[in-house]
Amino acid sequence: MAPAQPETVPAVILRTRPLGDADLVVVLMTPTHGKVEAAARNARKSRKRFAGGLSPGMRGNASIARSARSTSALLRLGGFEPTALHADVGRDLTRFAFVAYVCELTDELVLGQQPDPKLFSELCAVLEIILPGTLDARAPGPAVLRRYELVLLRELGLLPALRQCAVCGRTARAPVDTRVAFEARHGGVLCAEHGSRATRLDATVVAVAAALSGEHTDAAGLAEIDQRPPGFRRGLRDVTYGVLRQHLRRPLRSLALFRQLAIGGPRGSED
Template identity: 30%
Template sequence: MPRVRPIRTEAIVLRQRPLGDADRICVLFSPTRGRVEAVAKGVRKPLSKMSGHVEPLSRGQFGLAQGRSLYVITDAQNLDPWSQLHDDVERMTEALAMAELVDRSTDADAYSGQLYQLLRQSLEALALTSSPEAVRRWFTLRFLDQQGYRPELDACVRCRAEVGPEGNGYAPADGGVICPSCHGAGHGQRLSSPVFRLLRYMRRSSVESTAQVRVDAAASTELERHLRLSLEQALDGRLRSSSFAEDLARAETIGRSAVKSAAESEREEQHRAAI
C-alpha cells in the first residue's frame, strides 16, 4: 500500500477534547480542507512543546498525517495566539460562539476559504475591540449570508413592497423583513426602527465601524432575538443541541472557566517564583 504524504495546512483550532491520559483531539478549521479532527499526541504532558501551538481559538500552520481513523498532528507552528481572547471573559464567550457556528456548519474535506477568512477577520477584530458583542453580531450576519440565508431588509418578503424603517415585522422563516401591512395581518415579530436601521448598517459596514455603534439594552435584546431565530432557521437539522441560546450560555460558562483557570495558573506561578 503506497504511503500517504503528510498534509500541510493553515488552520484555526475550534476546540479540543481529551484523548486518553496524554493526548487531545483537536478540531481544526482549514480554508482548503474544512473541518478536520486530528490527534495532538502528548500535549497533556507538562513538558509538551506542542501544547502551546494547539490552543483553541488560535491560528497555526499544521502538518497532518493520516492515522487509522483520524489525522495525527506531526508538527504545529502558532501564527496568531490571539491571547487577548483567552484573557477576557466577554471576548472568549463571543469567540466560542463563532467557533461553534463554524464547527456545526462545516463538513470535512470541503473548501471553506470564504468562511475561514470571515472567521479569521472576526477573531482578529475581536482581539482588539472594546465591543466583542458587536463583532459577533457582524460575524453572524455575514455567516448567514454565506450559508444562503441573508436576511432580506429592502422589501417585504411576503408582498415585495418596499419597506421604510417604521412599523415592520421580522420573520426568519420567510426570509427577513415584513412590511407594516403584512405585519399588521399577523405575520412576523415586531422589528423596531432602531434595530431595522442597525441591521441595514451592519450589512453594509466593516466590522470596525459596526463595533463603534452604541446599542441600548432594549435594542440589544431585540437584535439578539432576531439573529438567534435566523441562525436556528439557517442551521435547522444541523444543530447538536436544542437551541443556540443554550450554546451561548454554555460558551459563557466555558469562557469564564478558561479565564479563571488561566488566572489561577498565573497566580500559582507567581507564588512559586516568590518562594
C-alpha cells in the same frame, strides 16, 4: 481531500476533545479543506510538540496528513504553530466568552469539509478584533458578534431576507422609525400581505442587520452600533439569534458564559 503527505495549512482551532489517555482530537477550520478533525498524538501528556497549546480560537499553521490507516477519516495533526497572540485570553473574561462563542457557533453551523476561504478569513478577522496584538485596549462590544453571526449565515447560504419579502420578493416598505414584519422561521422580512400576523421589528434594526451582513463593515461602524441604546442592541441580537436558533441542533454551551458575565451576548444582561 486532505493530503497523505503532511501539509501545512492556515488553521483556527474550534474545539478539542480527549482521545484515549494521551491524545486529543482537534477540530480545525481551514481555508482549503473546510472543517476537519485531526488527532494530536500525545498532546495531553507531552507538551513539547504542541508547546503553544491547543485552545479554541488559536490561529496558526497546522501540519495535517491523512492517517497511516487510510480508512480512517480522522487526520493526523503533526504540529500547530501559533501565528497570533492567545496566551492571555483567559485573563479577560469578555474576550474569553466572545472567542468561545465564535468557535462554538462556527463548529455547530459548519458541517462539512467544503473549502470556504471567505468564511475562514472572516473567522480570522473576528478573532483579530477580539484578540488583537495587545489586550491593553478595552474589549470589543457585542456588535462584532452580530457582524460575524450574519456573515456566517451569509456564507452558509442561510441568511434570511432582510430587504425584500421572503415570500414574494417585493420590497417590504419600511421607512425609518416604523416597524417591519419579520419571522425567522418564515425566512425573514415579510411584506404587508404575507406578514400580516408576523412579529413587528424596528425597521432600523433590520436595516442595520442588512448592512452588517454585507461585504464590508469597519471598526467605526461596529463601535457606532455598540453605542446605540440597549433596546436597539437587544433588537439586533434577537434578529440574528432568532435566525441562528432555527439552524442550531442544541443550545450553545458558551451562552452560559454570557449569562454569568452579563455582557450582552445572545442571551446576556440585556434580556
